[in-house]
Each structure stands twice: as C-alpha cells, then as structure tokens.
Amino acid sequence: MAASDAGKADKASARIKPKKRFNFFHDERVRSVLYQLLTACTVGWVAWYLITNTAHNLEVRGMNAGFGFLTTAAGFDMDFTLIEYVPGRGTYGRIFLIGCLNTLFVSVLAIIGSTIFGFFVGVLRLSSNWLVARLALAYVEIFRNTPLLMQVIFWYVAVFSVLPKVKNSLDLSGGAAVVFLNNRGLYSAWPVPGEFFWMTIVALVVAVVGVFILRYWARKRQDDTGQPFPTFIASVALLILLPGTVYLLTGSPLAWDIPTLQGFNFVGGSNLPPAFLALLVALIFYHAAHLAESVRAGILSVNIGQTDAALAIGLRPSRMMTLVIIPQAMRAIVPPMISLWMNVVKNSSLAIAIGYSDLVALFMQTALNQAGYAVEIVGMTMAFYMFISLSISGLLNIYNKRVQLVER
Amino acid sequence: MAIVKAKKTATRPAPLSETTFIGWLHKNLFNSWTNTILTFVSLYIIYVTVTGLWVWGISEAVWVAKDRRECFAISIDGACWAGVISWLDNIFYGRYPRAELWRVNLGGLILILWMAPLWLPRVKHKVFIGLSTVFIYPFLAGYLFVGGEKDVFMQLMIAAAIVCLAGNTLHAIVGVFSGRSLPEYLIRLLGMEEASEANRRNTLLTSLAVALVVVFVAQMGWTIKEVPWTKWGGLFLTLVISGIGIATALPGGIVLALGRRSKLPVIRVLSMSFIELFRSVPLITVLFMATTMFPLFMPEGFVLNKLVQVIIAVCLFSACYMAETVRAGLQAIPTGQYEAAHTLGLGYWGTMNLVVMPQALKLMIPNIVGSFIGLLKDTTLVSIIGLFDILGMLRSISQDVPWRGLQREPLFFGAILFFIICFIMSKYSRHLEAKLSAGDQR
Numbered sequence: 001m002a003a004s005d006a007g008k009a010d011k012a013s014a015r016i017k018p019k020k021r022f023n024f025f026h027d028e029r030v031r032s033v034l035y036q037l038l039t040a041c042t043v044g045w046v047a048w049y050l051i052t053n054t055a056h057n058l059e060v061r062g063m064n065a066g067f068g069f070l071t072t073a074a075g076f077d078m079d080f081t082l083i084e085y086v087p088g089r090g091t092y093g094r095i096f097l098i099g100c101l102n103t104l105f106v107s108v109l110a111i112i113g114s115t116i117f118g119f120f121v122g123v124l125r126l127s128s129n130w131l132v133a134r135l136a137l138a139y140v141e142i143f144r145n146t147p148l149l150m151q152v153i154f155w156y157v158a159v160f161s162v163l164p165k166v167k168n169s170l171d172l173s174g175g176a177a178v179v180f181l182n183n184r185g186l187y188s189a190w191p192v193p194g195e196f197f198w199m200t201i202v203a204l205v206v207a208v209v210g211v212f213i214l215r216y217w218a219r220k221r222q223d224d225t226g227q228p229f230p231t232f233i234a235s236v237a238l239l240i241l242l243p244g245t246v247y248l249l250t251g252s253p254l255a256w257d258i259p260t261l262q263g264f265n266f267v268g269g270s271n272l273p274p275a276f277l278a279l280l281v282a283l284i285f286y287h288a289a290h291l292a293e294s295v296r297a298g299i300l301s302v303n304i305g306q307t308d309a310a311l312a313i314g315l316r317p318s319r320m321m322t323l324v325i326i327p328q329a330m331r332a333i334v335p336p337m338i339s340l341w342m343n344v345v346k347n348s349s350l351a352i353a354i355g356y357s358d359l360v361a362l363f364m365q366t367a368l369n370q371a372g373y374a375v376e377i378v379g380m381t382m383a384f385y386m387f388i389s390l391s392i393s394g395l396l397n398i399y400n401k402r403v404q405l406v407e408r
Numbered sequence: 409m410a411i412v413k414a415k416k417t418a419t420r421p422a423p424l425s426e427t428t429f430i431g432w433l434h435k436n437l438f439n440s441w442t443n444t445i446l447t448f449v450s451l452y453i454i455y456v457t458v459t460g461l462w463v464w465g466i467s468e469a470v471w472v473a474k475d476r477r478e479c480f481a482i483s484i485d486g487a488c489w490a491g492v493i494s495w496l497d498n499i500f501y502g503r504y505p506r507a508e509l510w511r512v513n514l515g516g517l518i519l520i521l522w523m524a525p526l527w528l529p530r531v532k533h534k535v536f537i538g539l540s541t542v543f544i545y546p547f548l549a550g551y552l553f554v555g556g557e558k559d560v561f562m563q564l565m566i567a568a569a570i571v572c573l574a575g576n577t578l579h580a581i582v583g584v585f586s587g588r589s590l591p592e593y594l595i596r597l598l599g600m601e602e603a604s605e606a607n608r609r610n611t612l613l614t615s616l617a618v619a620l621v622v623v624f625v626a627q628m629g630w631t632i633k634e635v636p637w638t639k640w641g642g643l644f645l646t647l648v649i650s651g652i653g654i655a656t657a658l659p660g661g662i663v664l665a666l667g668r669r670s671k672l673p674v675i676r677v678l679s680m681s682f683i684e685l686f687r688s689v690p691l692i693t694v695l696f697m698a699t700t701m702f703p704l705f706m707p708e709g710f711v712l713n714k715l716v717q718v719i720i721a722v723c724l725f726s727a728c729y730m731a732e733t734v735r736a737g738l739q740a741i742p743t744g745q746y747e748a749a750h751t752l753g754l755g756y757w758g759t760m761n762l763v764v765m766p767q768a769l770k771l772m773i774p775n776i777v778g779s780f781i782g783l784l785k786d787t788t789l790v791s792i793i794g795l796f797d798i799l800g801m802l803r804s805i806s807q808d809v810p811w812r813g814l815q816r817e818p819l820f821f822g823a824i825l826f827f828i829i830c831f832i833m834s835k836y837s838r839h840l841e842a843k844l845s846a847g848d849q850r
Contacts (some may be wrong), residue, residue: 032671033670035675036672036673036674036675037674039672039674039675039678040674040678043678050705053704053706053707053708054701054703054704054705056708057703057704057706057708058704060708128436128439128443129436129437129445129446129447129450129751130436130437131436131437131446131447131450131451131454132446132447132450135450135453135454141827141831142827143779144830145826145827145831145834146785146823146830146832147785147786147788147799147826148785149785149788149789149791149792149799150788150799150819150822150826151823151824153799153803153819154816154820154823157815157816157819158815158816158819198840220453229736276734300562342688346688346689346690346691347690349690349692349693350692350789352692352792353791353792359688360692360693360696364693364696365696367735368696368700374700374704375701375702375704377700378693378696378697378700381689381693382685382689382693382697385688385689385690385693386684386685386688386689388688389687389688389689390684390688393688
C-alpha cells in the first residue's frame with residue numbers, strides 16, 4: 001500500500017519535472033535582450049527613414065538648412081516687445097528672444113493671477129454660505145467646460161475690442177489720470193528711476209535677507225523657550241519701513257512717466273495691447289477655475305480628525321488653519337498646482353488666435369513664413385517649451401522629495 | 409430616590425431651524441454678519457448677470473431677420489440670433505453638400521445604435537461590442553462620410569461592418585428579452601443544444617459566412633457620391649477628429665504607459681522620452697509641426713492631406729496624455745496584486761490583462777473622461793491652422809456679407825454647445841465612478 005503510494009508520487013514528480021534542455025527563446029534574459037534589440041532597431045530605422053526623407057526633400061525643394069538665419073535681419077514688426085527691436089535691423093535670433101520673453105511675461109502674470117484667484121475661489125467653494133458656494137461652483141463649471149481658445153477669442157472680440165475709443169478712455173485710477181483703458185489697450189504711468197534709486201533697491205534686498213534671519217531666529221527662540229514671536233507683523237514692518245525710509249532719505253528719486261493724450265493717441269507711460277489683456281484675463285479665469293477644484297479637494301483631503309485634534313490641544317481656529325490644516329492641504333494642492341503652471345505656459349501659445357506676439361505667433365508662424373527653415377524653427381520653439389516644462393517639473397520633484405521626508 | 413417616569417414623554421418636533429424655509433435661510437445664508445454681507449453681494453452679482461443675459465439674449469434679442477442691419481433696426485441692445493440660426497447647418501456640418509447630409513446623420517445614428525447595447529443591462533459580451541465599435545465601425549462610417557469608389561478590402565470591411573451592426577442589434581434585442589447571447593439563441597432556435605461543440609461552432613461560422621457573402625453581394629452595387637474632406641466642417645469635423653483621437657488615445661496610452669513602466673531599459677527610455685516630448689509642448693506647436701514637417705518626412709511625391717496630418721498629430725498628442733493617466737492608475741495598484749497574480753502562475757500579459765489593467769482603468773475613469781473632455785476642447789485648435797471645425801465656422805460668420813461683424817452671438821452659442829457636451833460627459837463619469845466603486849464601499 002505504502003510502496004504503491006510512493007511509486008505514484010514518484011511518477012507524478014517525474015511528470016512535472018522541468019525539462020533540463022535549455023530553450024533559447026523561453027529564457028527570460030534572452031527574450032528581454034531580443035525585445036529591446038527589436039524595438040531599438042525599429043525606432044532607429046524609422047528615425048533614419050524620416051531623416052533621409054527630410055534631407056532629400058530639403059535638397060529637392062532647394063531649402064536651406066542650418067542656424068545661420070538667426071543672425072540675419074528680419075523685416076517685419078510686432079505690436080508688443082519688452083526689449084528694443086527695429087524692423088529691418090533686428091535679427092531672427094532677437095525675434096526668438098522677444099518671443100520667449102513675451103511668452104514668459106504673459107505666463108508669469110497669468111500664473112500669479114490664477115494662483116491667487118484660484119485659491120480665493122477654492123475657499124469660496126467651501127464657504128458655509130450656500131449661495132456663495134453655489135456661485136463659485138457655477139463659475140468653476142462654466143469656465144472648465146468651455147474650450148480655452150473660445151474664451152480667449154471671446155474676451156478679445158467681445159470685451160477688449162469694444163472698449164471706448166482713445167478719446168473716451170476709461171480712467172481706471174479714479175480721476176487721478178494715470179491709468180487708462182481703451183480699445184488700444186491699457187496705458188499706465190511707468191516709473192523712471194532717478195540717480196539714487198539703487199539705494200532703495202539695496203535696502204529692499206537687505207530687508208528681504210533680514211526677514212529670513214528674523215524667521216530663523218524666531219523659530220530658534222520658540223524651540224528653546226516656547227515663546228512665539230510675531231514674525232509676520234515684524235517682517236511686513238521691516239519690508240515696508242526700511243526701503244521706505246531709504247527712499248525718503250535719498251529724496252524720492254523716482255519719477256513717473258505719465259501717459260498723456262496727444263492727437264489721436266497716448267504718449268508716454270507703458271502700453272499693454274488689447275490682445276495681451278484678453279489673453280491674460282482668459283488664462284487667469286480658465287486656470288483659476290481648475291486650481292479652485294484642486295484647492296477644494298486638497299482642503300477636503302485633510303482628515304477631520306486633524307481639526308478635532310488641533311482644537312483638543314487648545315489651538316485657536318486661526319492657528320489651527322495655519323499650523324495644522326494648510327500645511328497638510330498644501331501637500332495635496334501643490335503638485336496639481338505646479339502642473340497647472342506648466343499648462344499656463346503651454347496655453348499661452350493660444351495668443352496666436354488673437355495676434356499677441358508670443359513665441360509661437362512671432363517665431364513659429366511669422367518668422368517661419370518669412371524665412372523658411374521649418375525644421376530649425378519648429379525644433380527651437382519646441383525646445384524652449386520643453387526647457388520650461390522640464391524646469392517646472394524639476395521644481396515639482398524637489399517639492400515632492402521634501403514633502404516625502406515629512407511623511408514617515 | 410429613583411425617579412421613574414410613569415408616562416412616556418411625547419416626542420418634540422424638530423427645531424424650526426431644521427424644518428422651515430426661514431430656518432434653512434438663517435442657517436445657510438445669514439448665520440453671521442460676514443455671511444449676510446456675502447449673501448447680498450452674491451444676490452447682486454446674480455441679479456446683474458441674469459438680467460443682463462435675459463435682456464441681451466432673450467427679451468431684446470432678434471430671432472428672425474435677413475441680415476445684421478435688419479437686426480439692428482429691430483433692436484440695438486439685443487443679440488442677433490437670426491445670424492446664428494441661418495448658419496446652423498454650417499455650424500453643424502460645415503460645407504458638406506446639403507443633399508448628402510443624411511450620410512452624416514446616418515453615420516451618427518449607426519454609432520448610437522452600435523453603442524447603445526453597452527448601456528443595456530442583461531446584454532452579454534460588452535467587451536466585443538466596444539472593440540467592434542473601435543475597429544469595425546470606422547470603416548462603415550468612413551465610407552459614409554467620404555463615399556466614392558470602393559476597393560475590395562473596403563467592400564469586405566463594409567460588409568463586415570453591416571453584418572456586425574445587424575448582429576449587434578439582434579444580440580442586444582435577444583439579450584434584453586431573454587438574457588442570452590445571440591449564438592446561444594440561434595443554437596436554441598435550431599434545436600441543436602444537444603449537438604457537439606464542434607458541430608455547433610461550425611453551424612454558427614457557416615451562418616456568419618452566409619450572412620457576410622449575402623451582404624457583400626448586396627453592397628456591391630451600392631456607391632455614393634464622393635465628398636472631399638475640404639467640404640467637411642463644423643461640429644461634425646470636430647467630432648470626427650476628437651472621436652478618432654479618443655479611440656486611439658486609450659490603446660496608445662496603455663501601450664506607452666506599460667512601456668514606461670517596463671523593466672527593459674531601452675523600451676522604458678524610448679517610451680519616456682516620447683511621452684515627455686509631446687507632453688511638454690503645446691498642442692498648437694504639434695499641429696504646426698504636423699503641417700510644416702510631415703510633408704518633409706514623407707518620401708517624395710507622397711502627399712498627405714491636411715486632415716490626416718492633423719489627425720495624426722492629435723492622436724500622438726492624446727496618446728501621450730492618456731499614457732500619464734494610465735500610469736497614475738498603474739502606480740495606484742498595490743504590489744500585492746502583482747505578486748498574487750504571479751503566485752497564480754500568470755505571466756506578464758496575463759497579470760496585466762486580468763488583474764492590473766481592469767483595476768487601474770476603473771480607478772482612473774474620472775481622469776480618463778477628463779482627458780477625453782480636454783481633447784474635445786483642444787480640438788478647437790485646428791481652426792488656427794485653417795481647418796473649418798466648429799470654431800472656424802463660428803468665426804467665419806462674421807466674414808459672411810449679410811452678417812459682417814457678428815462675433816459675440818456665434819461664440820456664445822458655441823460656448824453653450826460645448827458646455828452642454830462637456831458637462832454631461834463629466835457628470836456621467838462621476839455617476840460611473842460611483843456605480844463602479846459601489847463594491848468597494850461597505
């Protein structure tokens with residue numbers, strides 16, 4: 001009986017015993033090398049095919065290649081630039097630079113605006129006031145569910161192009177006549193630094209450094225003695241008082257270039273064209289709606305027990321928000337917020353639809369039409385956006401690392 | 409000293425603040441000074457917006473007029489909807505020949521008919537229905553939209569699509585009434601329940617082949633006029649581009665996401681650089697690249713039309729975005745699931761198809777639908793490079809002689825249209841999420 005059982009078991013183990021023979025295609029290492037080789041060859045072949053085709057096509061069409069065109073002069077003009085440019089003398093390289101700066105200018109302003117407004121709406125979404133919460137919800141749903149391009153065009157054609165003419169400009173400064181809005185854009189007074197203005201700047205830098213030192217000292221003191229220090233008020237006072245005193249002591253060395261109506265247009269001050277304003281407002285409203293949802297989700301993601309615990313150890317509601325809720329909510333808010341910033345930079349390329357001279361409109365469209373060099377221009381434009389995106393996502397990675405250290 | 413109540417205390421009514429409308433108002437709108445002020449500010453904002461829109465859009469609006477001048481003559485403050493109304497066909501179909509519009513409508517109807525069984529309970533084999541929508545329906549729809557001469561392959565695919573549509577519909581009807589699948593029902597009808605497996609399979613395959621041949625012969629004489637792609641436009645074009653983008657985004661995104669998480673370094677690096685390349689640049693630069701550089705990529709004499717260039721660009725772009733969504737879902741699956749699948753003896757594809765992917769995709773439904781909505785909205789960018797999609801059509805109203813300068817009303821109409829489509833999609837995804845996660849809640 002026992003012997004036959006053992007025999008059966010032997011038979012069974014013999015049946016499922018793995019084959020000793022080495023099967024070449026069933027070995028994991030061989031297969032992985034084979035797969036990778038196959039992929040690399042396919043991709044390499046496709047790349048080679050595309051490159052030879054491109055080279056051949058460029059030759060057949062008599063198109064030039066290379067980056068020499070960047071030093072040749074461009075003949076066209078643009079309506080908005082932050083650095084000096086003279087049509088006919090400025091080079092394509094300079095146009096690339098202007099495009100990058102214009103893109104960054106509108107993006108940075110839109111990022112600041114949408115972050116502030118998005119936090120504001122996100123908090124309103126959680127308001128205990130039923131009507132306010134619903135109003136914020138309506139705003140978020142309307143702006144998230146319509147295409148951004150449509151919104152950009154709408155702001156441009158329906159708001160900023162139908163403003164009053166220059167003669168009847170709206171005075172936004174309330175009678176002080178320093179900020180005007182009309183259908184040619186926004187005209188505002190512009191500061192002209194005088195001889196000793198650099199001293200004020202130095203004082204400001206000193207104040208900022210002082211704030212950091214103050215924060216460090218206050219934290220150390222609280223760790224040692226348990227005594228809190230009113231850091232916020234002290235910092236604000238330092239930031240305002242020190243540069244302010246220096247500014248007044250050096251005799252207010254800042255003149256204002258005020259726009260004045262001469263003939264048919266304003267002269268002096270700074271001018272932002274309507275296309276810029278429309279793009280900026282559209283970007284702010286669209287992305288603030290997206291950010292508001294992230295902010296709301298972030299605040300809601302903090303466990304209710306945290307609130308209870310904070311109240312139980314005797315924190316005031318304001319201290320509870322700043323010390324317990326907001327630091328934890330930020331962990332959930334910051335990653336989507338940073339990828340939203342990336343989207344702002346990318347979406348600023350919609351400027352092309354309304355004629356603001358950003359990188360795509362200026363370089364990828366106008367310069368490409370004028371000079372050719374499709375491969376180089378498309379490559380440079382994409383490289384710029386990739387550089388910005390990779391820098392921002394690098395920022396995100398650093399933040400994530402820091403946050404992960406906080407977690408156990 | 410015990411206190412004993414002899415009588416039961418009568419239940420008191422709920423406090424007034426919980427039951428009456430005034431109580432609700434007090435609790436939700438006027439519970440503090442700041443909230444009272446906020447309520448009045450909100451009421452004022454709502455009042456201004458609603459009355460403004462009411463006066464402009466409805467009470468003072470002009471619905472019937474010959475041209476914009478007549479609109480102004482009737483009412484200077486109101487919207488001129490007459491222009492939008494007279495352009496409705498263009499907004500929806502572009503310059504598609506008016507006599508052939510039924511083809512577009514039929515294509516849309518067939519899509520609805522094809523996909524309807526997915527929402528019916530008791531219908532089986534929904535995966536097959538979904539797959540056939542992606543892989544077989546496009547041939548029939550493509551022919552309906554394009555028309556012209558058919559080659560043999562196209563004829564075969566059209567015949568297959570028609571058979572598939574008929575089978576799909578019958579399957580859905582049978583499923584709703586009996587809870588069976590079509591093959592089971594056919595076998596029962598023929599009284600072959602007792603027959604061997606091979607016998608039954610052969611019978612089914614034969615009937616399928618017969619149906620295919622009959623339809624193939626029947627459709628040979630059927631040709632419709634060719635409509636060049638340049639005539640396509642409006643919402644129809646937007647839906648075609650975004651529909652193809654959506655249909656390729658999910659499979660493409662899954663492949664790229666798996667590639668990015670692969671253990672093989674070459675595949676991982678390639679997928680990663682491809683995804684990062686397309687994700688870090690704006691769609692408009694990809695579209696420009698498609699229109700300026702694709703012609704250079706192609707061998708000499710091979711001309712790709714602009715629509716195809718745009719569609720390829722949109723597909724690449726949306727696949728890369730979907731890849732990141734899918735990757736997030738894959739990362740959310742705990743390692744225990746992989747280990748359990750390996751313990752059961754599943755290989756890589758078995759693990760992915762049967763264990764990981766179903767969970768990851770379910771988890772990511774709101775994000776997947778979110779990227780579909782994003783794609784639909786982004787498709788409006790094709791109007792910048794000169795295709796007359798819905799936004800292109802809406803903007804060209806202002807260049808039409810009788811309606812010169814009419815810009816606000818068309819954009820407003822388009823915004824409402826998009827809002828309705830996107831809002832319904834996002835609400836449906838929330839519903840789906842709740843339905844699918846019902847099993848996880850205890």
